[in-house]
Amino acid sequence: DAGVTQSPTHLIKTRGQHVTLRCSPISGHKSVSWYQQVLGQGPQFIFQYYEKEERGRGNFPDRFSARQFPNYSSELNVNALLLGDSALYLCASSRYSGTGIWEQFFGPGTRLTVL
Amino acid sequence: SQQGEEDPQALSIQEGENATMNCSYKTSINNLQWYRQNSGRGLVHLILIRSNEREKHSGRLRVTLDTSKKSSSLLITASRAADTASYFCATDGVNNDYKLSFGAGTTVTVRA
Structure with missing residues (x-):
């Protein structure tokens, strides 16, 4: 089985621009983080x-948004980029294995550099 | 803010030696997991220990969990150069079991 895939691998943007990062989960996984x-x-x-609905959000500004498509792939969008947004963005594909355990499998990440 | 804190921040050992790192967390958990990351790439899942377990083994890995002290340790026995990586503990909260909270990690260097 293919693992979690992310694109692009690397990305360089300038302050104020927006960026879209993409993630494809493991086949059969319905949740992406x-x-x-x-x-x-x-x-x-x-x-x-999970199932195309936002289930949780961390402490990030509204400049960050995401969505999940019917095929369970996902996009992360970041608007009005700041220098501090430079980071490795990781996508995790999840399946619920029961009794409170979400098994999360991480992709290789997208390295975003904001200049 | 980070839920977990790993100790030490960095560790350098000789090939064949054991490596031990510790993780402390702040709130009640369902499970605690350890991940490995090579050179800023993706995270590789190593082992999961449930809150009602005290010790778990997987190959050369041994994990302990003390929920009364809110701490965990990861032991890598007979280390190899390929074990050189950053190691992170991650917890999922009782009420937010989908969200993993990571510590800042321990960077392990295994010298040949």
């Missing part, structure tokens, strides 16, 4: 989508 990882820190939760 997005995380931001700034250099030297652990990942921070941004969003989770």
Whole structure:
């Protein structure tokens, strides 16, 4: 089975621009989560989508938005980019294995650099 | 803000030695997981321990969990150069079981 795929691998943008990052989950997984990882820190939760509905949102401004499509792939959009948005953006494909466990499988990430 | 805190921040060991890192967290959890990350790439899931478990093994990995102290440890035995990576603990809260909260990680360097 193919793992979680993300595109693009790397991206360079300038302040004020917007960006769209894409994620395709593992086949059969209906949930996708997005995380931001700034250099030297652990990942921070941004969003989770399940069955095309937003299920949770982390402490990020409204400049960050996401959606999930009928095929369960997902896009993360960031508007009005700031230098501080430079980070590795990770997508995780999830399945619920029962008794309170969400198994999350991470993609390779998209490295966003804002100049 | 980060839920977990790993200790130490960095660890350098000789190949064949054991590596131990610790994680502390703040709120009640359902599960605690450990992940590995190579050179700023994606996270690889290593092991999950439930809140009602105290110890778990997987190959050369041993994880312990002490919910009374809100802490966990990861032991890698007989380390190899390929174990060089950053290691993160991640917790999911009792009421937010879909959201993982990560610590800042421990960077492990295994010298040949």
